[in-house]
Amino acid sequence: xxxxxxxxxxxxxxxxxxxxxxxxxxxxxxxxxxxxxxxxxxxxxxxxxxxxxxxxxxxxxxxxxxxxxxxxxxxxxxxxxxxxxxxxxxxxxxxxxxxxxxxxxxxxxxxxxxxxxxxxxxxxxxxxxxxx
Amino acid sequence: xxxxxxxxxxxxxxxxxxxxxxxxxxxxxxxxxxxxxxxxxxxxxxxxxxxxxxxxxxxxxxxxxxxxxxxxxxxxxxxxxxxxxxxxxxxxxxxxxxxxxxxxxxxxxxxxxxxxxxxxxxxxxxxxxxxxxxxxxxxxxxxxxxxxxxxxxxxxxxxxxxxxxxxxxxxxxxxxxxxxxxxxxxxxxxxxxxxxxxxxxxxxxxxxxxxxxxxxxxxxxxxxx
Numbered sequence: 001x002x003x004x005x006x007x008x009x010x011x012x013x014x015x016x017x018x019x020x021x022x023x024x025x026x027x028x029x030x031x032x033x034x035x036x037x038x039x040x041x042x043x044x045x046x047x048x049x050x051x052x053x054x055x056x057x058x059x060x061x062x063x064x065x066x067x068x069x070x071x072x073x074x075x076x077x078x079x080x081x082x083x084x085x086x087x088x089x090x091x092x093x094x095x096x097x098x099x100x101x102x103x104x105x106x107x108x109x110x111x112x113x114x115x116x117x118x119x120x121x122x123x124x125x126x127x128x129x130x131x132x
Numbered sequence: 133x134x135x136x137x138x139x140x141x142x143x144x145x146x147x148x149x150x151x152x153x154x155x156x157x158x159x160x161x162x163x164x165x166x167x168x169x170x171x172x173x174x175x176x177x178x179x180x181x182x183x184x185x186x187x188x189x190x191x192x193x194x195x196x197x198x199x200x201x202x203x204x205x206x207x208x209x210x211x212x213x214x215x216x217x218x219x220x221x222x223x224x225x226x227x228x229x230x231x232x233x234x235x236x237x238x239x240x241x242x243x244x245x246x247x248x249x250x251x252x253x254x255x256x257x258x259x260x261x262x263x264x265x266x267x268x269x270x271x272x273x274x275x276x277x278x279x280x281x282x283x284x285x286x287x288x289x290x291x292x293x294x295x296x297x298x299x300x301x302x303x304x305x306x307x308x309x310x311x312x313x314x315x316x317x318x319x320x321x322x323x324x325x326x327x328x329x330x331x332x333x334x335x336x337x338x339x340x341x342x343x344x345x346x347x348x349x350x351x352x353x354x355x356x357x
Contacts, residue, residue, distance in 0.1 A: 078230030088223075098222045101215035105208065 015040040017081040019051060019073065030056055034068065034087060036076045051076070054090060066090055 015038045022044050025031035032054040037047035052068040059065065068091070077083075083091070091097040184190075321329050343351045 074230045075234065077227055078232075078234035080231070097226065098219055101212055101219050104215060105212055108208075 017048065017076060017079065018084060019076060019081050019087050020084040021054060021086050022047065032056065034090070036072075036081055039082070049076075066094060068094055068096065070096060 017036055018039045019034065019036050020043075021032040022035045022037070023030055023032055024044065033050055034052035034054060035047040036049045036051055037045070041047070049072060050069075051072050052066065054066045055064060057064070073091075073096070085100075085102075088097065089100045089103055092100040092103055341353055345351060
């Protein structure tokens with residue numbers, strides 16, 4: 001006898017197109033490709049179209065290079081593609097989108113931390129020089 | 133065992149709404165979730181995400197673990213919510229713009245073809261009419277030029293005739309003058325005639341003692357004086 005209820009209970013939920021980062025590269029050398037793919041596909045699996053790339057390791061000039069095919073990104077966004085957080089942040093930094101709130105918040109936190117460290121370092125110097 | 137943090141596996145027909153809500157809340161991020169209970173009431177929850185699924189037992193080192201909620205700065209939280217609001221508004225507006233572009237393109241491809249064909253036909257007709265007009269104007273222009281050339285030829289011929297006539301008249305005048313001069317030359321006084329002319333003039337005295345009235349009558353002195 002065939003059990004049909006589990007098959008009937010399972011509903012089919014269609015996936016959606018997502019613009020996300022696909023990891024490719026070698027050991028200790030990551031390299032991301034900005035790609036439009038179906039949501040349910042594997043991270044490095046088949047994609048619909050490559051829309052750019054991102055190199056997370058800085059080059060000899062200290063730059064992290066990002067390539068974006070803005071025309072095609074517009075097309076996919078207009079066709080209803082979702083975005084992942086890293087892609088949103090990259091687009092915000094590039095200027096195509098507004099800056100992501102977390103980018104701003106993390107930058108502020110870093111500033112505050114550095115200010116605190118500077119103050120504590122100066123205090124430590126004062127306490128060192130004062131008794132001597 | 134799936135490495136998918138955002139999916140929450142529940143029995144399907146009942147909990148779709150709950151799943152959507154939880155999914156939305158999960159997507160909002162750790163810092164924007166509704167405030168957890170105060171630190172005085174820590175939670176004793178088994179971990180429901182990460183490397184292990186809900187069916188894997190927690191480790192022995194985590195038996196007496198009490199989870200305190202992450203500290204949240206209310207000022208930063210407020211700023212963050214405001215920033216997220218504006219960010220999402222802007223991103224939604226951008227997305228709608230891109231969608232409109234795509235709709236316009238599809239509409240253009242579907243129905244723009246007809247308009248393009250009509251425009252091309254109209255253009256062809258207008259071009260043909262223009263060509264006809266140009267040809268007509270060209271014919272008129274050619275005939276006009278021909279007439280003008282003929283006119284100019286006629287005028288030139290006329291002028292030439294007139295010039296020839298004038299030349300002939302001039303020549304005739306000059307010939308007359310020459311003949312007159314030749315005739316006059318007979319009465320000229322030369323070195324040969326000088327003595328004879330002097331003798332003749334002395335022999336025939338002329339009397340210039342006369343006057344003219346206003347009416348033109350000649351008045352001579354009466355004879356005898």
